Amino acid sequence: MRPYDEATKARIPVYDNHHFDPKLGRVDPDYPKGPTIGVRNDNAGGRVPDGVNLHTAKGGFQTALNDHIKKDLGFTIKQWNDLPDATRQLHLRRYYACFGIPLPF
Amino acid sequence: MTYHDQLEQLTIDFARDIDIARNVESSNQEDDLAIKAAIVGFSYNSPTSDWAKGHYDFVRNRLEADYSSDQLDDYGENGENVRLFFALAIGFLLGLYQQERLSDDQFKEGEQQIPGFTMLHLPRLTEQPV
Numbered sequence: 425m426r427p428y429d430e431a432t433k434a435r436i437p438v439y440d441n442h443h444f445d446p447k448l449g450r451v452d453p454d455y456p457k458g459p460t461i462g463v464r465n466d467n468a469g470g471r472v473p474d475g476v477n478l479h480t481a482k483g484g485f486q487t488a489l490n491d492h493i494k495k496d497l498g499f500t501i502k503q504w505n506d507l508p509d510a511t512r513q514l515h516l517r518r519y520y521a522c523f524g525i526p527l528p529f
Numbered sequence: 530m531t532y533h534d535q536l537e538q539l540t541i542d543f544a545r546d547i548d549i550a551r552n553v554e555s556s557n558q559e560d561d562l563a564i565k566a567a568i569v570g571f572s573y574n575s576p577t578s579d580w581a582k583g584h585y586d587f588v589r590n591r592l593e594a595d596y597s598s599d600q601l602d603d604y605g606e607n608g609e610n611v612r613l614f615f616a617l618a619i620g621f622l623l624g625l626y627q628q629e630r631l632s633d634d635q636f637k638e639g640e641q642q643i644p645g646f647t648m649l650h651l652p653r654l655t656e657q658p659v
Contacts, residue, residue: 458637486595486615486644490603493648501603505652516645525638527645528533 439522440465460523463488492519532625532639539570539617540650546570547613547659559585563592563616570620575627584623588616595644607655611647614654618643 441460467475493499497515504512513529520527539546550565560568567588568580596615601608622639625631631639647654 484591484594485641486647487600489644489648494603501605501651504648505655509649512649512651516649520642520645523641525641527642528531529537529642529646529649 439463489516489519532622532631533642535573536618536621536643536646539621540614540653543610543614543617543654544657544659546617550613550617557585559589563596563612564588566613566616567620567623570617570622571624571627573621574624574630579627584620584627587623588619591619591640592616604651604655607658610655610659611651613659614647615643618646 440463442463442465443456443458443460464476466472467477493501493504493515499507507515513527517527546569547562547566550562550569553560553565553568555565555568564585567584568577571577571580571584592612592615596612601612604611619640622631622636622643626636
């Protein structure tokens with residue numbers, strides 16, 4: 425059986441792990457052990473000219489997902505809404521699999 | 530029925546639950562419709578008397594991070610529905626968590642799954658104003 429964390433072992437290039445903000449902020453003792461999400465960080469160390477660092481970007485998971493839909497997949501929200509349910513589901517499952525998060529819908 | 534199945538049901542009963550939220554009476558001025566939607570979601574699994582300031586702060590922080598007015602413009606004329614659905618769903622999970630029916634890890638995973646669930650059902654959630 426394919427383990428859920430398999431995708432996290434073959435990360436998308438230029439994506440780095442970023443901790444979710446914990447309930448108590450960074451003083452939360454569980455912060456280092458908390459869940460992470462891959463975010464674009466292709467300007468770290470000048471790896472990509474004019475690259476993007478979303479570590480410091482505004483927003484949480486919803487914003488990151490919407491950016492993926494718009495910038496990486498190239499859909500407007502209207503185009504996204506017009507996709508068949510199964511296609512939206514496939515895109516979403518691929519995205520979540522990159523972070524080792526199951527999407528059982 | 531898993532909590533994922535119950536989240537699915539929330540999309541079907543969404544308009545009804547927001548109507549219920551409009552009728553929630555609160556003495557707290559800061560309880561806008563989104564917070565009241567979270568309280569309705571919370572009440573699926575926990576008594577509203579258990580709703581506390583910590584729950585309010587948690588939901589408010591999430592709403593400000595991902596569901597501010599300018600961020601909702603992307604979803605079209607009924608973009609406010611996305612904010613309200615998130616509030617309803619995260620309130621639902623908080624109610625389960627309050628009853629210790631979700632572990633810390635399960636709650637975190639559920640919270641992360643809500644955006645995916647929202648985008649899967651976006652056409653249904655935004656097809657008409659609530």
